[in-house]
Amino acid sequence: MGVEQTDKSIILTHANGSTAEIYLFGATVTSWKVNGKENIFLSKKAALDGSAAIRGGIPVVFPIFGPPPSSPPEYAALKQHGFLRTQTWKLDKVLLDREEGVSVRLVAPPPPASFGHQDINVHYVVTLAGHQLVSDLHVRNNGKEDFKFQALLHTYLAVPDASKISITGIAAGVSYKDKVLGGQEFKAPGGSLVVDRQLDRVYAKIPSQEIQVSDGQEGGYKVRFRGFEDATIWNPTEEAGSKMGDMEPGGWDRYICVEPGFVSEWKSLPPGEQFIGQQTITLV
């Protein structure tokens, strides 16, 4: 058991031997191993030197999801998925280090001066339990005006073969935007979703707040979310994946992104209040 910090990352080790690694750059969880099996995909071509957002792991998306909106100006000037995934965070505290879990809290630096909104505090708590990995994003508004944002945990779940997985938990009637089809809106049919084409869908307000991924080999994951209401499902397949400079060849076959978030609209956080978005991934 324990928490070890190197110059680049924090490594959590549970009594059962499972481990998790969190890069300070972006507070990106880059690895979660249970019984020697890696559950988080990290591209072999990912930049791990702070020169670009990490391709794979669990990047933290905030305060915008996707390309910047046209206004207001400080949001319009942001890069895709915002700044948290490319800031260098600090280990704030070890919250727990025992059988029930090993848990650390990281703190983000203040937002870039060009964004303003310096009165925002962001913390991230990562907890490694027996067969679970829990991540909680805390956003506190210490300012005097409402603060609006989007947030999402861009989780790359490792799978043996993406073409054989099935994704369930999104009920019939849930509306989604299909970004592959230019953002057209549809209603989910229910049942299971498979990766038989490029997927880039933003599902809004999923009542179950849980998505299951069956890996086609009697294993998989349950991704439960609280505070977050939406989820993006993304796999670029070869069609788009082969055009990504930091994606290893064939990498798109080895993961599915299930990304709980608050992204179908803006979250407005009143002064003095805190938002917590939580993701719990359980091995099944």
Ligand SMILES: O=P(O)(O)OC[C@H]1O[C@@H](O)[C@H](O)[C@@H](O)[C@@H]1O
């Ligand atoms: O290349 P990035 O900025 O890490 O984004 C990866 C993907 O992230 C997903 O969440 C988006 O829905 C996709 O549209 C996007 O391509």
